[in-house]
Amino acid sequence: MSGTYPRGSSGGELSPGTRVMVVGIRSEREINGKEGTCVEWCPETGRVHVQLEDCLKALRPRNLKVMRSLHDVNEMMDRVLQVFEGADSNGDGVLDVNEFERCLEGIGLGKEYVIAFQMAMDKDHDFEIDYAEFTHWALGTNAPGHRSRLDLYWPKKRQEPQPVDDDDADYTIPEHDEELTEKDIVKILRRPLPDDWPSHGIAIVNNARARFPYFPVEGIVWSMKRNEYIGGRVLADIRSSGAKEVHPCRTTPLRASGEAFPAIYRNISPEGELFVYELSEDGSFGGMRDRKLPPLGIIPKGDMFTVYEVLRGAEYGFCFGRIKYKGQEKPSTWVVLGLLVERGSDWSMPDSERHPRDLTFSDAERMNSLW
Template sequence: MSETAKVSSSFPRGSSGGELSPGTRVMVHGIRSEKDINGKEGTCIEWCPETGRVHVQMDDAMKALRPRNLKVMRAQTEVNEMMNRVLTVFESADSNGDGVLDLNEFERCLEGIGLGKEYVTAFQMAMDKDNDFEIDYTEFTSWALGTNVPGKRTRLDLYWPKKRDVKIEKVDDDDTVPDHDEELTEEDVIRIMKRPLPDDWPTHGIAIMNNARARFPHYPVEGIVWSMKRNEYVGGRVLADIRATGAKEVHPCRTTPLRASEDAFPAIYRNISPEGELMVYELRDDSTFGAMRDRKVPPMGVIPRGEMFTVYEVLRGAEYGFCFGRIKYKGQESPTTWVVLGLLIERGAHWSIPDTARKPSDLTFSDAERMNSLW
């Protein structure tokens, strides 16, 4: 650790008598010029005797405040523990010991918390306040002891939480990652990461993991875990966070067969789509259903409004309830193409009744009218 990275042992005291050393968590009070920051918490970064002010990292900015306007919120023992952790993290990343993190050292630092190179620029901009393309100890401390969400944990606790002793039973030596369409268990995640799950891993964590993997099949499991952690395990925010990295996203549309009390297919239908033509699509994988529904893939043909066609199977999407029909199209030997039939509509019985109570005659859709069964 270089001499410039060390901090002084002489610090002022706040309004409550607590020492305002770097890393001390404080609450602001008594400010007249910016009353909106009164009551907010921040972290002391450094003491500047020349100005008589303490530099405090708030949620969105660094403030220079007088000691009398700061009330200590954490015990000194906790402050010292946090500063030691920051120093340990910084020194482990500063491989050449020059007191700054260059680009290569910074990349390795992010790799250590499961983040790839796509995060380097964003994190560097957040820390590198003097724009010299290096992260010094003061810049790193300021960032690490700040927080992404007011009132929540510091980034130090978020990305480098206190280690706990967890005994993990090794199941096997297979460290391969299952295909994205295979759901992981928590044991799979631990095996792939080669480390325990985060301390605050919630009961619904594995559901968020599997949903993210379905959307971003090539995104590393470790990256998903850390995205979940920094977004407080809110599924929508996790997907948005991964999407912001530019990762390739697919839109799976999970489907289930639509059945009736009797054999319902094959059957003849007529195009009644209010938009006119029904688009005919080739199915590549499950993501194609969502793309068909949203018209994001080019069709291979069309069925004019009013024209008849034969449906051999119907699948209903789990997300919005749109139904998809498998049909033959222009000389195909077997039914391998699909159309969007639309929503199942009420006809003789409500659409939400159990499959076992639904009659084939009930299977009319918003874009396709059932004419008769071929059985």
């Protein structure tokens, strides 16, 4: 009945008999892309038992994409032929009374069923059952919605499903904006690091992951080994695969002695307006810095605004301020404040020793603190 089965990644219902493709598995990547047939849904475990070509797997609905919702006809026809050839002892292509009797005995039916079953199958009344007659009967069903007679009398040998861990039971991969450790990589790979793993290996992984946040870590490590752990060649290799690349702008919080934020700033940008942005999906500030993101709005030159937090980019030193924009209840939009400029203190001093009043930027002048 519709509604009693879960839906897969493409939205299709995962009812028994539905043809599916395995997607998104991280722990057993070799089964991704394989097709199979849904056997049953187990609400207790939250998994669908799927018969693949060589094994039965217990998979989460989100790892299944519906291909077609019909039984694999070729597979069933192979099973019918196997049953028929097993009963046709002399190989003449038909089942006589004796062969048919032994066939029924094999499924636990006595001689009293022979005549009734033979009459049901023997459409040309020649007292023999050929392959076409047997196939037509075996693939039929006694009532709408019931299993075929093939599955009823010659069910496939049931396998115990092998649970597939898609890595969320005991380990969660850090978000793409968090750096991995070598311990994380071992957990993801489910095996030790390669014997020739270099001291700078973790830096290559995190650099590649920042550039290609949706490329699997296993693929990064494989590319590293293939390219002799040369970072530039690894990036070029991954780029050639067509993986989505982002241009990250790593940031760190800008802090000063005492409470630096929130504070009021005035737009002094030499270019006029300050653009207001929503953070991009990949969490990168590079698109704001390079003006590759569509702005949400503008702050005219000379206007004041409140900054609640400042992050500084590690690569070029550009600073980004989190602000409230028109109608927002919470500060959730950003502006590019520019570079931190020297004012009243030694430029080389650590941020922790810098006074809040000195936190003025090339595009935004600090007016006062709200504390």
